[in-house]
Amino acid sequence: ASTLHEQAAIPLLAAHEMANASPAAVVARLRAAPYAAQFRDTFGADALDDDARGFQWATLALEMFQQDPQQFYPYSSRFDDFLRGKAPLAANEMRGLALFNDEKKGNCASCHVSEVSANSGAFPAFSDFGFIALGVPRNRALPANRDPAFHDLGLCGPDRTDLSGPENAGLCGAFRTPTLRNVAVRQAFFHNGVMHSLQEVVRFYVTRDLQPQRWYPYPSRKGGAHRRYDDLPAQYAGNVNT
Template identity: 35%
Template sequence: MRVLKEFVGKAIFLDTNLSEPAGQACASCHDPKHGFKGNGDPLVAVVGGAVAGRAGNRNPPSAAYAFGSPEPGYQVIDDEQVYVGGQFWDGRAASLADQAKAPFLNPVEMNNPDRAAVVRKVCGSNYGLLFKLAYGFRLCGGSSAVPDAYDAIADAIAVFERSTEMNSFSSRYDRYLAGKLELTEKELAGLQLFEGKAKCAGCHPSGRRSPFTDFTYDNLGIPKNLIHEATKAAPVDYGLGALLGPQENGRFKVSTLRNIAISPPYGHNGYFQTLKELVHFYNTRDVESEKWPAPEVEDNVNRDELGHLGLTNDEEDAIVSFLEALTDQKPFFNPFIE
């Protein structure tokens, strides 16, 4: 049954008929060819919604490697109360299934008028019979079944998002850990810097089957994105602070680094167009001669683990090389178009 639910979840994830008007799928903002994050265009900080001219104000996070995020809440880490877990950049959804319910009804995303519209489309789709076999024929039986059917749709997406197809752990780095290949000299130098001088592993722990995130929240001091119209026009984005209060202002969820090389742009607002630019920012944000713009939110900026790392240009390039080794190699098969 899990395999069937996984297939149904994949079908829903790829279905462009589930928006209003039709044309946008979950995969439109989480393209499998780009690590299930964005559409791969470094100039597109915010992917537009089903209705032309509508867009949110954040860069899509990765749907892959999110399955390990715990339910959101405070935990004691190194004698400090730290907020951990949840989904979205601000952790407002408690689980993968909760997250999956939101875009369908969001007017700047898939723009469906209500849950019944989504259920009707899924039940009438070319995989509708499989949905009924996986979750029960009664779920497509009328208005009284809509709440349960909508929950089932979200569950199917969550099953797919936990699958090995979305989280294949098939990068060069994984094969290196398994003893199946040797990383290049440059990649190994980058790994050593990643785990040492550059302090990356403090929030993006490395290792076998690591998602390369600790699911905590941080304010990296990213400037406001003034290039993309949606982010330029948006009010100040306080991230977790808007959810929990000013003590968390400016903090956003630490993202996975898996597949980062194929999923530009970077940062919650898509400020960085290349990996080199991102790594250089981590290294030099607080170096006055670099003249980086001020953070969009000055509160809670992390000045202990980034900003003035003292990395050379070659060391930055080595880190980028290692990050490129985190790209999954297993191909994604779309049965609906291939």
């Protein structure tokens, strides 16, 4: 999406997110919502009379919400207090932070930036907002993955089509680095939700290249080559960050 306004509409209509059939279906839900009167008070008495206009107001509300720092990113955690010099971290937490930041150890901060920006003074979102291919295992619980020919290739499709040409093959399998804010309360991890605990995620990072058999299927025939990155077509295996 080229604007926050465009982005706000995507999850409302995406088949694997909120799965509303159309903008009109979203507006129909708004008309029936307990806050419909408040919506009309905000955007006008006729705000929900027209489907196109109602959808535009709805996405405008989401667009503005995502830019409200007090509502959307207050940065009010204990770690933020630590960065402000208002609260200490325990000794084990300091060891964990050192491991997180150490380029020769966890090296997590290379993608999940953990420090206040030297340029802007902005507090860390724990993401560099870049894209990376990790070769996470295929999630066989997803209905789409019942088709062995289906692959979610991130930047080069199928949802995104502007980078799907052969000249962009090096981007296939790459996904946006997520923020780690509130990561401890999540119940699914990575782009396909294949893992369900932070322990499992860390174990994957540590052992993926050393013990691939822990994460990927064994070959179907005895003596066959072990197939790494079972959720990527073989021609894109070289895109995985190692």
